[in-house]
Structures are given as C-alpha cells and as structure tokens.
Amino acid sequence: MSRLGLSLKSYLRVTQAAFVALYVIIVSGSLVRLTGSGLGCVDWPACNSSKFVDVSSTHAAIEQINRLFTGLVTVAVMAAVGMSLLLRPRIRHLILLSGGLVAGVLAQIVIGGVVVLTGLNPYSNMLHFLVSIALITNAVVLNHRVRMAMNFAEKQSEGGLSTTTVRLRWLVLVSCGLAIFLGTVVTGAGPHAGDENAIRLGIDIGWSARLHSASVWICLLCALWLAYRVKKNGKEWQSIGHSLQVFLFWCVFQGSLGYLQYFSGVPVPLVALHVAGSVAVWISALRLKLI
Numbered sequence: 686m687s688r689l690g691l692s693l694k695s696y697l698r699v700t701q702a703a704f705v706a707l708y709v710i711i712v713s714g715s716l717v718r719l720t721g722s723g724l725g726c727v728d729w730p731a732c733n734s735s736k737f738v739d740v741s742s743t744h745a746a747i748e749q750i751n752r753l754f755t756g757l758v759t760v761a762v763m764a765a766v767g768m769s770l771l772l773r774p775r776i777r778h779l780i781l782l783s784g785g786l787v788a789g790v791l792a793q794i795v796i797g798g799v800v801v802l803t804g805l806n807p808y809s810n811m812l813h814f815l816v817s818i819a820l821i822t823n824a825v826v827l828n829h830r831v832r833m834a835m836n837f838a839e840k841q842s843e844g845g846l847s848t849t850t851v852r853l854r855w856l857v858l859v860s861c862g863l864a865i866f867l868g869t870v871v872t873g874a875g876p877h878a879g880d881e882n883a884i885r886l887g888i889d890i891g892w893s894a895r896l897h898s899a900s901v902w903i904c905l906l907c908a909l910w911l912a913y914r915v916k917k918n919g920k921e922w923q924s925i926g927h928s929l930q931v932f933l934f935w936c937v938f939q940g941s942l943g944y945l946q947y948f949s950g951v952p953v954p955l956v957a958l959h960v961a962g963s964v965a966v967w968i969s970a971l972r973l974k975l976i
Contacts, residue, residue, distance in 0.1 A: 691771045693835045696779075699768045700831055703761040703786060704824040708964060710758050711817045713751050715960040719953045722747040723805045723879020729798035755794060762786035765827070776834060782827040789820040805883035807873035814869050818862075821964060825971045850921055853911040854974050857932070860904035861970040865963055867897040877956060894947055901940050908933055928976050932969040939966050 717723055725744030726732035732739040732749055740746040765783040772779070793816055800809045846854075871893045873886040886893075912929055915921040939962040946955035 706758045706761040718879035811869040864900040928973040935966045
C-alpha cells in the first residue's frame with residue numbers, strides 16, 4: 686500500500702483495463718475493415734465535411750463507433766499514467782511504460798487519420814495494425830512488471846535457464862513477430878480492403894499466404910524444439926512449461942484457423958476471429974519470453 690492509499694493491486698486493475706481496451710480496439714478496427722466501413726467517414730477528425738459525428742448510414746455508424754471507442758481507450762491509458770504517478774515510492778519503469786501507452790494511442794489516432802485520408806492505403810493499414818501490436822506488447826510488459834512489484838511473480842533469472850533455452854525463447858518470439866508481419870501483407874493483398882475502391886498491394890495473395898504459412902510453421906517448429914529441450918529438464922519445464930503449452934495451443938489453433946479461412950474463401954467471421962487470434966498468439970509468445 687502506498688502512502689497515498691493507492692495499492693499496486695488497484696493499479697494492476699487499471700493496467701488490465703487498459704490492456705482489455707487495447708485488445709478490443711484491435712478487433713473493432715478489424716470489423717470496420719471487414720464490414721467495408723473503412724470509408725464510412727471520409728474525413729478526419731470529423732466524419733465528413735458537414736458533420737463531426739455521423740451515424741446516418743450503417744458504414745458511417747460502424748466507423749464512428751470505432752472512433753468514439755478510441756476515446757475510451759485514451760481515457761484508460763491516461764488513467765494508467767495518472768495512477769502510476771500516485772504510487773509512493775514512484776516506480777520509474779511503470780511510469781515510462783504507462784507513458785508509452787499514451788504515446789502509442791496518440792500515434793494511432795494520427796495513423797488512423799492517415800489511413801482515411803489516403804483512401805485506406807494498404808501500407809498505412811499495415812502500420813496501423815503493427816503499432817497496435819506494439820501497444821499490446823507495451824501493455825503486457827506493464828502488467829508483468831506490476832505483478833513483479835507485487836511479488837505475484839518474481840523475475841526469472843535467465844541464468845537459471847540454459848543458453849539454448851534462452852535463445853530458443855527469443856527465436857520463438859522473433860519468428861512469431863515475423864508471422865504477424867507477413868499476415869499484414871496477406872491482408873494488404875487480400876479482398877477485405879475496407880472499401881471496394883481501396884487499392885491493394887500488388888502481390889499475389891496465394892504466394893503471400895504461402896509465405897505467411899511458412900513463417901507460422903517455422904515459429905511452431907521453434908516452439909516444439911523448445912518444448913523438447915525443456916521437457917528433459919524438470920526445473921526448466923516447471924519454470925516455463927505452462928506458458929509454453931499455452932503458446933502451442935494458440936499457435937496450433939491460429940494455424941488451423943488460417944488454413945480453414947483460406948480454403949473457405951476468407952469469410953468475414955473467420956477473418957475476424959483470425960485477427961483476434963493473432964493478438965492472442967503474440968500475447969502468449971510475450972508471456973513465454975517474460976517468465
């Protein structure tokens with residue numbers, strides 16, 4: 686408990702709320718694109734030249750709701766910063782991490798404007814999603830550090846893990862990041878542009894999907910190699926076994942879903958689930974590395 690009566694437990698709830706809000710805005714943003722509502726509001730920051738807020742059409746309403754929800758996300762991350770300043774003694778890395786959330790959300794607001802003003806340019810859309818992944822990374826690390834401060838989790842010294850295990854955890858994380866990046870390339874080349882007139886990447890979707898699939902297999906094989914290594918070491922398995930199992934579950938689930946959506950003609954519900962699943966995979970990879 687801090688001298689001002691603010692506990693780390695209370696602060697953890699605030700950071701968890703920010704994390705949930707950031708996750709939801711990623712999914713809601715994907716629904717804007719998947720419903721063809723990317724240009725439901727053709728201007729920024731106003732919806733159009735005559736109205737700041739416009740819900741006169743379905744597409745405009747969907748885009749407008751997503752924009753308004755961004756306001757709630759902003760409040761959540763600002764609360765994380767404000768609460769971090771109330772802790773006594775102040776914990777510098779918590780202040781910096783929470784400040785990173787605010788900076789990231791502000792950057793996303795600007796990038797969102799660029800996405801609209803460039804007519805849903807696929808490169809700006811890719812950047813929009815990748816910055817969202819960076820924000821989720823920040824939020825996961827922030828929550829992890831708060832738990833460490835509460836002594837709910839102790840920092841695992843990498844000296845307790847073999848050099849190979851440490852390197853394999855990094856390899857899993859990097860290969861997972863590569864798979865997510867290549868997933869945005871598939872999205873940029875695919876049919877769900879957010880508007881029927883939006884330009885697409887001049888890349889064959891079949892080849893981009895195969896490249897993305899190969900990166901997923903590399904990530905999975907790295908995780909299986911890691912599992913084989915740590916299973917032989919009781920202490921290492923006790924340390925990271927559970928997190929590794931969670932990652933493998935999400936990796937297999939997401940990979941299976943990816944094949945299903947591709948061979949079924951990328952229907953909107955499966956694509957939306959795939960987007961949500963990609964974030965879950967990344968979160969599980971981060972937690973595997975952070976333990």
